[in-house]
Amino acid sequence: MGHKKPRRICMDYSAGKPVDSRVINEMLPYLNAHYGNPSSLHTLGQEAKQTLEKSREVVAKLINAEKPETIVFTSGATESNNLAIMGTANRNKNRGSKILTSSIEHMSVVNSCKLMTRRGFQVSFLPVNKFGLLDIEQLEAELDDKTTLVSIVYANGEIGTIQPIKEISKIVHTKKAFLHVDATAACGQIPIDVQDENIDLLTISSNDIYGPKGVGALYVKTGTTIQPIIQGGGQERGLRSGTENIPGFAGFAKAAEITKNEMPQESARLTKLRDDLIKGLIDPIPNAYLNGHPTQRLPDNASVRYSFIEGESIMLSLDIMGVYASSGSACAAKTLQPSHVLLALGLRPEEAHGSLMLTLGKDNNQEDVDQLKSIMPDIVRRLRDMSPLTPKELKK
Amino acid sequence: MYTDKVMDHFKNPRNMGELPDADGVGTVGNPTCGDLMTMYIKVKDNHIEDIKFKTYGCGAAIATSSMTTELAKGKTLEEAMKITRASVASSLGGLPPVKMHCSNLAADALHSAIKNYEQKQKSSQEVEE
Numbered sequence: 238m239g240h241k242k243p244r245r246i247c248m249d250y251s252a253g254k255p256v257d258s259r260v261i262n263e264m265l266p267y268l269n270a271h272y273g274n275p276s277s278l279h280t281l282g283q284e285a286k287q288t289l290e291k292s293r294e295v296v297a298k299l300i301n302a303e304k305p306e307t308i309v310f311t312s313g314a315t316e317s318n319n320l321a322i323m324g325t326a327n328r329n330k331n332r333g334s335k336i337l338t339s340s341i342e343h344m345s346v347v348n349s350c351k352l353m354t355r356r357g358f359q360v361s362f363l364p365v366n367k368f369g370l371l372d373i374e375q376l377e378a379e380l381d382d383k384t385t386l387v388s389i390v391y392a393n394g395e396i397g398t399i400q401p402i403k404e405i406s407k408i409v410h411t412k413k414a415f416l417h418v419d420a421t422a423a424c425g426q427i428p429i430d431v432q433d434e435n436i437d438l439l440t441i442s443s444n445d446i447y448g449p450k451g452v453g454a455l456y457v458k459t460g461t462t463i464q465p466i467i468q469g470g471g472q473e474r475g476l477r478s479g480t481e482n483i484p485g486f487a488g489f490a491k492a493a494e495i496t497k498n499e500m501p502q503e504s505a506r507l508t509k510l511r512d513d514l515i516k517g518l519i520d521p522i523p524n525a526y527l528n529g530h531p532t533q534r535l536p537d538n539a540s541v542r543y544s545f546i547e548g549e550s551i552m553l554s555l556d557i558m559g560v561y562a563s564s565g566s567a568c569a570a571k572t573l574q575p576s577h578v579l580l581a582l583g584l585r586p587e588e589a590h591g592s593l594m595l596t597l598g599k600d601n602n603q604e605d606v607d608q609l610k611s612i613m614p615d616i617v618r619r620l621r622d623m624s625p626l627t628p629k630e631l632k633k
Numbered sequence: 634m635y636t637d638k639v640m641d642h643f644k645n646p647r648n649m650g651e652l653p654d655a656d657g658v659g660t661v662g663n664p665t666c667g668d669l670m671t672m673y674i675k676v677k678d679n680h681i682e683d684i685k686f687k688t689y690g691c692g693a694a695i696a697t698s699s700m701t702t703e704l705a706k707g708k709t710l711e712e713a714m715k716i717t718r719a720s721v722a723s724s725l726g727g728l729p730p731v732k733m734h735c736s737n738l739a740a741d742a743l744h745s746a747i748k749n750y751e752q753k754q755k756s757s758q759e760v761e762e
Contacts, residue, residue, distance in 0.1 A: 547667055549691035553635075553643060566667060566691065575667070587664040623649055623695065625671045625687035626664060 246605045249561045250537060250598030251394045251422060256488065257447040257599075263491035264449065267484035275481050276470065285483050292483075292490035299446075299493040300420075300439060301430040302456055309455045309476045310486050314421040314442035315345040317455040318388075320466050320476070321417040321438045322349040325386045326358055328464040332413065333383035336360045339371050339400075340581040341393045346419055347577070350388070359383075367583050368530040369398030377408055384414040391429070394422035395565060395578045395594055396529030397538025406435045415461055421445055421453075425496045426504055426535050437461045443485065447599065448492030452485035507536035507597050510606050514539045514595065517610030522617050523631055528565075528579065528592060540565075542584070542592040545627040546620040551593050554616040560609065565592035636726035639696040646695055648702035650685045657753065659745025661738045668694045668735060672701070672742040676750055681705050681713055686739070693728055693736035697721050701739035710747055716740050 273285035293305040302308060311317045326336055338350050340362040350360045361379050364372045371389060380387070387409045392399040402418055409416040417438035420429055425446035431439055438461060443452035457463055457476065469478025511534075519525040524544035543551065548564030555562045565576035566589070575589035595609070621627040635643070652673035662669040668690035675683035684706050686698040701721050705713045718737045722728045728737060 545689065547690050547694075550643070550695060553640075553692045557640075557644060585665070586667070590664075590667040623646065623687060624689040625660070625669055626689050 245559045245561070246601070246608060247561045248539075248595040248597060248601065248605070248609070249563045250601075251445075251594075251596035252563060253450070254444055254447050254598055255600075256444075256449055257492060257495060259495060260448055260488045260491045264484045264488040267487050271483070273483075275483070276472070285481075288483055288487055289481055292486040295490035296441075296454055296486075296493045297456075299429075299497050300424070300441065300456060301432055303432055303459060306474065307431075307456050307458060309457055309473045310481065310489075311453045311455055311477055312451055312482075313453040314343070314419070314440050314445070315453075316477075317440035317442075317453045318343065318345040318417075318419055319349050320455050320463070321440060322346060322386065322388055323353065323466050324463040324476070325415055325417065325438065325461070326353050327356075328462050329385040329415075333385045334358045335381065335384040336386045336388065337363060337376065337379055337384055337414075338388040339363050339365060339390060341365050341369055341396070341398075341578045342388065342390050343394075343419060343421065346388055346390070365398075365581055368533075369393060369396045369528075369578075369582055370530065370533070371400050371405065373401075373404065373408065376405065380408065380412050380414065382412060384412055386417060387414050388417040388419065391418050391420040391423035392427070392535045393529075393578055394535070394538070394596070395576060396540050396582070397422075397534035398530040399423065399427065399533045399535060402436065403434045410435060422535060425500060426507075426537060428500070431456055431458065438463070443489035443492060446489075446492045446496045448489040449485050452482060452489045454489070503599070504536040507601075510597055510601060510603065511536055511539050513603075514597070514606045514609060515541065517606065518593075518595075518613055521610075521614050525617070528582065528584075528594075537597045539595040539597070540592065541595075542579075542588060543617050544588070544591055545624045545631070546617065547590050548592045550620055551591075551616060554620065555593075555612075558612050558616075560612070563594040563596070565594060566590045634729055635692055635696070638724075638726045639692065639728070642696035642699040642725065643692045646686075646699040648685050648699065648706070649687070651687060652683060652685045655685075655746075657746040657748075657750025659742045659747070659749055661742045661745055662690070662694075664689060666735065667691065668738060670694065670698050670738055670742040672698075672739070672746040674705075674743075674746045674750060676710065679709050681708055681710070684743075686742070688739075691732070691736050693732040694738070696725055697728070697737050697739040698742070700725050701743050705743055710750075713747060714744060716743060 273281035275286035415437040424441040439456040444450040528540035548566030579589035655673035660671045688698040
């Protein structure tokens with residue numbers, strides 16, 4: 238392994254993104270000069286109120302929401318998912334107690350659903366196929382008159398697979414159920430149109446589109462019955478109490494505006510880099526595989542796995558070389574279980590342990606991809622040399 | 634997350650490889666859990682004359698394997714049996730708490746290799762008798 242200090246390359250953008258400098262400039266005045274509280278009736282407060290409503294309008298446009306009031310600002314995707322699931326299920330309890338979701342959801346959906354089972358709801362985690370696409374037949378089979386909510390991730394950030402949301406929406410709406418879509422990873426990478434796709438609730442996150450962390454939103458379609466999970470002064474039409482984070486929302490709005498303008502070019506650029514990266518990570522290395530769908534996948538996502546070695550040690554080897562990546566291995570997690578998303582694809586634990594997840598972003602370029610392509614074969618070879626699992630013929 | 638010492642052993646593992654003519658071999662762990670280690674020892678005059686390891690696992694699994702071989706080399710079998718998971722971890726300047734159980738198996742692999750050697754000795758003596 239080389240000892241020279243190479244330049245740093247981040248390929249872990251799904252874990253966190255830098256805030257766009259245009260967003261920072263937009264936010265700054267609201268941190269000091271315009272510090273008003275929108276609930277105040279004086280001019281300072283009413284100016285803040287204007288900023289709040291303007292931000293709502295811009296964020297609504299990103300997902301083509303029918304009106305700005307459908308946007309409920311939150312503290313991020315985790316809160317939005319909690320609100321969507323608990324708020325909708327609890328509010329509509331009189332109509333039914335069944336919730337359907339997939340087996341590849343974010344933990345904020347998984348654990349909200351698990352909490353609801355302890356409160357008397359019936360939750361089914363629907364299977365996906367080996368590419369991570371939802372089992373539509375199973376959805377149709379399980380969906381019934383008691384189902385009040387179906388919560389499906391637009392695209393899982395770990396494997397990148399994009400779900401056919403429009404098709405899912407049609408099925409869900411054959412019954413009286415609401416459809417919640419967690420678009421945290423998808424928003425900003427692929428166009429989302431909540432009206433065209435007929436989505437009732439949609440989670441989006443600011444940092445995932447290069448806005449500040451700690452800010453998100455839940456789109457709540459007009460007519461969707463939902464109750465708050467946070468009690469207080471009744472902000473956000475009573476759905477999310479707490480003094481509004483005006484600098485955060487203004488930043489989120491700026492990020493949404495930039496994303497709307499730049500997404501077509503940026504997604505095309507990332508898709509090209511991603512395909513080249515995936516090819517370079519798999520083709521020259523034996524027993525290397527892609528996780529997720531080969532084409533129906535997010536532009537930023539290159540998730541791969543290598544037999545006979547373990548993901549955290551791949552991640553550490555890359556870190557030493559100045560490359561920041563992520564792994565679905567148990568050893569890289571707090572839970573000591575391999576990622577439930579990878580297991581849901583039908584991978585055995587020892588296959589899931591060998592996973593490496595790379596997510597591209599704004600600052601990545603062809604040079605970064607070439608660097609990865611040049612170092613990965615040696616990293617895999619070195620770890621396989623060490624591994625008692627490697628078959629003899631691979632050791633040369 | 635890891636100490637400099639752990640990273641040093643991860644980057645430059647000591648005594649990595651196999652001993653084809655090993656006197657004792659011990660394997661612990663399970664690939665399903667993400668860790669598997671094999672220790673090979675060569676014994677002469679009741680001392681560990683040579684030792685090598687092969688490990689599948691995370692950074693901690695590789696570093697503890699390397700450290701264990703370093704601690705065991707040249708020791709008498711009795712001394713080597715006294716090397717514990719705790720002493721391996723402290724020689725590395727500590728491990729993250731979550732890694733103490735799952736990935737810190739190298740001392741067990743060493744003990745298993747020594748027992749394997751002793752077993753072989755016993756059975757060859759029985760053959761001679």
